[in-house]
Amino acid sequence: xxxxxxxxxxxxxxxxxxxxxxxxxxxxxxxxxxxxxxxxxxxxxxxxxxxxxxxxxxxxxxxxxxxxxxxxxxxxxxxxxxxxxxxxxxxxxxxxxxxxxxxxxxxxxxxxxxxxxxxxxxxxxxxxxxxxxxxxxxxxxxxxxxxxxxxxxxxxxxxxxxxxxxxxxxxxxxxxxxxxxxxxxxxxx
Amino acid sequence: xxxxxxxxxxxxxxxxxxxxxxxxxxxxxxxxxxxxxxxxxxxxxxxxxxxxxxxxxxxxxxxxxxxxxxxxxxxxxxxxxxxxxxxxxxxxxxxxxxxxxxxxxxxxxxxxxxxxxxxxxxxxxxxxxxxxxxxxxxxxxxxxxxxxxxxxxxxxxxxxxxxxxxxxxxxxxxxxxxxxxxxxxxxxxxxxxxxxxxxxxxxxxxxxxxxxxxxxxxxxxxxxxxxxxxxxxxxxxxxxxxxxxxxxxxxxxxxxxxxxxxxxxxxxxxxxxxxxxxxxxxxxxxxxxxxxxxxxxxxxxxxxxxxxx
Numbered sequence: 001x002x003x004x005x006x007x008x009x010x011x012x013x014x015x016x017x018x019x020x021x022x023x024x025x026x027x028x029x030x031x032x033x034x035x036x037x038x039x040x041x042x043x044x045x046x047x048x049x050x051x052x053x054x055x056x057x058x059x060x061x062x063x064x065x066x067x068x069x070x071x072x073x074x075x076x077x078x079x080x081x082x083x084x085x086x087x088x089x090x091x092x093x094x095x096x097x098x099x100x101x102x103x104x105x106x107x108x109x110x111x112x113x114x115x116x117x118x119x120x121x122x123x124x125x126x127x128x129x130x131x132x133x134x135x136x137x138x139x140x141x142x143x144x145x146x147x148x149x150x151x152x153x154x155x156x157x158x159x160x161x162x163x164x165x166x167x168x169x170x171x172x173x174x175x176x177x178x179x180x181x182x183x184x185x186x187x188x189x
Numbered sequence: 190x191x192x193x194x195x196x197x198x199x200x201x202x203x204x205x206x207x208x209x210x211x212x213x214x215x216x217x218x219x220x221x222x223x224x225x226x227x228x229x230x231x232x233x234x235x236x237x238x239x240x241x242x243x244x245x246x247x248x249x250x251x252x253x254x255x256x257x258x259x260x261x262x263x264x265x266x267x268x269x270x271x272x273x274x275x276x277x278x279x280x281x282x283x284x285x286x287x288x289x290x291x292x293x294x295x296x297x298x299x300x301x302x303x304x305x306x307x308x309x310x311x312x313x314x315x316x317x318x319x320x321x322x323x324x325x326x327x328x329x330x331x332x333x334x335x336x337x338x339x340x341x342x343x344x345x346x347x348x349x350x351x352x353x354x355x356x357x358x359x360x361x362x363x364x365x366x367x368x369x370x371x372x373x374x375x376x377x378x379x380x381x382x383x384x385x386x387x388x389x390x391x392x393x394x395x396x397x398x399x400x401x402x403x404x405x406x407x408x409x410x411x412x413x414x415x416x417x418x419x420x421x422x423x424x425x426x427x428x429x430x431x432x433x434x435x436x437x438x439x440x441x442x443x444x445x446x447x448x449x450x451x452x453x454x455x456x457x458x459x460x461x462x463x464x465x466x467x468x469x470x471x472x473x474x475x476x477x478x479x480x481x482x483x484x485x486x487x488x489x490x491x492x493x494x495x496x497x498x
Contacts, residue, residue, distance in 0.1 A: 031256070034304070037304065054289075057293040057294055058293065061293065064300045064301055065300055067304070068304050068326060072326060125289075126289045128290060
């Protein structure tokens with residue numbers, strides 16, 4: 001690893017940790033969410049510097065969308081009024097402290113215990129292709145299964161959460177057109 | 190072949206983006222003047238830029254208990270992300286940095302607008318402004334997935350995420366010709382992440398300006414600049430993605446890039462002016478029921494062509 005990469009890693013890694021700490025010390029839901037986002041964007045940068053630009057950029061892309069949507073839900077569902085009041089991210093402090101210390105110790109021990117493989121051969125020009133082959137080649141079945149499980153979970157959760165079904169929309173004989181929907185859609189069904 | 194430019198392109202690319210955005214603003218103003226029956230001369234073109242000194246001198250407005258830090262961060266993110274997105278857009282045969290994951294970089298910068306606009310809505314501690322921010326997220330959930338599939342179509346066609354490769358892969362036939370759905374959806378996406386024209390819902394008049402309602406002075410200026418910068422960046426990105434980049438007869442590559450970018454920008458400005466505002470709840474159903482299946486089918490076309498090759 002050359003000097004530039006090391007400097008970049010420090011300049012991305014330290015803010016990632018600082019923002020991570022801020023997540024648990026700030027007292028506004030919006031600030032906490034965006035501190036977490038800043039931390040994860042730094043992590044995306046770290047992954048990019050480590051030579052996996054595709055995964056790094058995907059982390060940035062996905063985490064921005066995810067954290068912004070999460071901000072909406074966290075502010076809507078916080079126990080105090082609408083998440084707009086000062087709050088704390090710390091709950092079950094003693095238990096959380098024990099669990100997080102153990103996990104942290106285990107991960108740090110892992111860094112030193114695991115026999116990391118050395119470089120075999122030259123670095124590929126474009127690691128995106130290698131990452132794709134590793135995920136979609138021998139692990140294709142896993143990925144397909146995962147995809148279906150995720151989709152089924154989302155559809156199932158939505159079906160369980162919604163009170164309305166097709167009989168509410170289309171009437172008892174399913175012949176009512178247009179459907180009776182609480183909000184008008186754009187395609188006039 | 191696209192190559193990465195010298196250090197000065199790092200300054201030239203944002204400067205060109207600003208010029209393109211200013212041109213779009215001026216053209217919009219001239220068309221405004223023509224529609225209003227005023228003379229459509231240079232005075233009409235300069236008219237929106239008078240807001241610049243006015244905005245810089247305006248006394249800032251503040252409501253009680255704003256979240257100034259998040260507000261400023263959000264407002265800055267919108268134009269800054271637009272400028273950063275130009276890093277990977279080739280002009281002629283030169284890009285500032287022709288990253289191996291260029292398409293993803295553009296997409297990630299564009300998604301940063303989500304965070305920027307929501308924060309810009311959240312910051313002032315005002316209801317209309319906040320609703321404006323939420324409206325952009327609703328719109329984002331509608332436009333983002335079709336836009337991603339449109340980008341994936343182009344990347345699949347070239348079997349590369351490098352923008353230069355995508356431009357080079359269109360020798361002979363533009364992607365706009367044989368991936369028209371992806372092209373149109375991409376252009377709609379550009380209007381949406383610029384929150385202009387039919388997608389100006391977050392700044393709707395029914396909300397007294399939405400995210401813009403409590404922005405004054407420099408804040409207002411940065412948000413307005415951000416949306417036109419995004420329009421210009423989107424137009425510039427359409428050229429390598431769907432219109433063959435700098436390829437063309439007789440003229441040099443940079444000239445073709447410029448001509449095509451200006452043409453796309455003109456189309457977008459006309460679309461901004463002509464198309465009616467669409468509510469997010471209406472567009473979300475159109476996007477999920479019609480556009481996502483269409484764009485997935487569109488992505489299948491280059492995938493099958495690649496397999497047959």
